[in-house]
Amino acid sequence: MVNSMQSTSAQQSQLNSHYLTLDNLIVSFGETEVVKSLSMQLEQGEIGCLLGFSGCGKTTALRAIAGLETPQNGKVILNGKTLTDINQGSIKIQVVPAKRDMGMVFQDYALFSHLTVSENIGFGLHRWNKADKAARIKEMLELVELSEHANKRINQLSGGQQQRIALARALAPKPDLLLLDEPFSNLDMMLRESLAAKVRDILKRTNTTAILVTHDQHEAFAIADKIGVMHKGKLAQWATPDELYHEPNSPFIAEFIGEGAMIDGIIEQGVIKTALGDIKRYPEPIHSHYHEMDYETYFAQGEVCEYDFPNGTKIKVLIRPDDIVHDDHSPQMAMVVERVFRGANFLYRLRLENGEEVLSLISSHHDHPVGSMIGFRPLMAHVVLFQGSELDVTTWQRI
Numbered sequence: 001m002v003n004s005m006q007s008t009s010a011q012q013s014q015l016n017s018h019y020l021t022l023d024n025l026i027v028s029f030g031e032t033e034v035v036k037s038l039s040m041q042l043e044q045g046e047i048g049c050l051l052g053f054s055g056c057g058k059t060t061a062l063r064a065i066a067g068l069e070t071p072q073n074g075k076v077i078l079n080g081k082t083l084t085d086i087n088q089g090s091i092k093i094q095v096v097p098a099k100r101d102m103g104m105v106f107q108d109y110a111l112f113s114h115l116t117v118s119e120n121i122g123f124g125l126h127r128w129n130k131a132d133k134a135a136r137i138k139e140m141l142e143l144v145e146l147s148e149h150a151n152k153r154i155n156q157l158s159g160g161q162q163q164r165i166a167l168a169r170a171l172a173p174k175p176d177l178l179l180l181d182e183p184f185s186n187l188d189m190m191l192r193e194s195l196a197a198k199v200r201d202i203l204k205r206t207n208t209t210a211i212l213v214t215h216d217q218h219e220a221f222a223i224a225d226k227i228g229v230m231h232k233g234k235l236a237q238w239a240t241p242d243e244l245y246h247e248p249n250s251p252f253i254a255e256f257i258g259e260g261a262m263i264d265g266i267i268e269q270g271v272i273k274t275a276l277g278d279i280k281r282y283p284e285p286i287h288s289h290y291h292e293m294d295y296e297t298y299f300a301q302g303e304v305c306e307y308d309f310p311n312g313t314k315i316k317v318l319i320r321p322d323d324i325v326h327d328d329h330s331p332q333m334a335m336v337v338e339r340v341f342r343g344a345n346f347l348y349r350l351r352l353e354n355g356e357e358v359l360s361l362i363s364s365h366h367d368h369p370v371g372s373m374i375g376f377r378p379l380m381a382h383v384v385l386f387q388g389s390e391l392d393v394t395t396w397q398r399i
């Protein structure tokens with residue numbers, strides 16, 4: 001009895017040790033479970049993102065965090081306060097949305113068109129005294145760089161400016177958590193990327209903890225410290241952008257995030273034999289010294305450890321475009337099959353000797369026509385393997 005009480009309080013203090021914890025959140029509409037056992041944590045000042053195809057349950061998850069949906073199960077703990085505690089339909093705690101100290105920015109901004117910019121920003125500050133309210137509005141206008149528009153009506157502003165006003169209004173009451181639901185989807189592509197970077201900068205400067213929902217991975221990568229890829233209601237992986245790209249935990253994530261190609265390999269004597277040559281496994285680099293060294297120096301050290309697969313295991317290896325480096329002096333050659341202009345770079349599709357194809361990102365100073373042979377070297381800092389025979393059934397093997 002004592003033991004089980006001890007373990008319960010240990011579990012509770014574990015949940016409380018993060019700034020935001022979602023624990024086993026389940027949201028259903030009728031018989032359909034739309035959010036399935038969602039668990040994740042964020043620390044204060046971190047920006048999280050739920051990323052996924054339309055209909056995967058991201059907005060529903062966000063609404064459950066805001067208290068706008070009542071989950072069937074799970075906990076939401078923010079800044080030491082339990083906001084939701086529901087055990088299989090039995091509600092212990094469900095704090096109403098207005099008492100959650102959260103700000104929200106929606107897709108359509110939901111600004112009040114009959115109010116001025118300043119009045120919109122001050123809308124949530126009704127309990128503040130007049131002087132503090134005016135000072136906070138001024139501060140927010142400066143933060144989003146729209147001070148000169150303070151007295152304008154909302155419809156006199158561009159879409160991007162309206163988006164920043166919506167952000168200023170949500171940040172003004174100093175929320176414990178900011179929720180952003182597809183905040184850039186009404187803007188054109190160019191504006192989206194620059195605004196995403198600006199919003200990240202504003203959130204970081206104000207040490208705001210935030211969760212963004214989007215279907216756009218460029219947006220997710222531009223803003224978030226941690227990204228949760230949702231697939232059919234489940235969190236498929238919760239990781240930093242770098243980990244998602246270089247260490248996807250399933251073929252689904254590998255395909256969903258970024259670009260790449262899978263090539264065949266077979267384990268022999270602890271290394272993977274592929275059409276790119278032998279791929280060796282290097283020890284995890286110690287962060288600081290790894291950054292001081294370029295890839296080549298690091299790989300030239302030659303410390304190799306073996307893959308934990310028996311000889312003969314068939315493997316698929318994920319090759320990213322930045323793993324294949326163009327080098328005119330390399331003896332390894334491939335044929336250019338296709339190339340796409342990306343401004344600073346070309347994305348080349350290269351055919352290897354055995355017919356397999358890989359992608360390579362090459363500076364657009366190098367102009368190699370389709371059909372020509374070019375030299376390259378594989379330089380992989382992270383090798384992602386999926387056991388070949390089981391690839392189609394979403395099993396994978398991490399090194």
Ligand SMILES: Nc1ncnc2c1ncn2[C@@H]1O[C@H](COP(=O)(O)OP(=O)(O)OP(=O)(O)O)[C@@H](O)[C@H]1O
Pocket residue numbers: 029034052053054055056057058059060061215
């Ligand atoms: N109030 C509701 N009643 C019944 N079903 C709902 C309700 N809200 C959402 N759903 C369903 O739940 C599923 C997930 O919806 P949700 O809006 O969370 O997905 P999403 O990933 O945010 O997609 P989108 O990007 O298109 O908004 C969808 O199949 C949707 O039709």
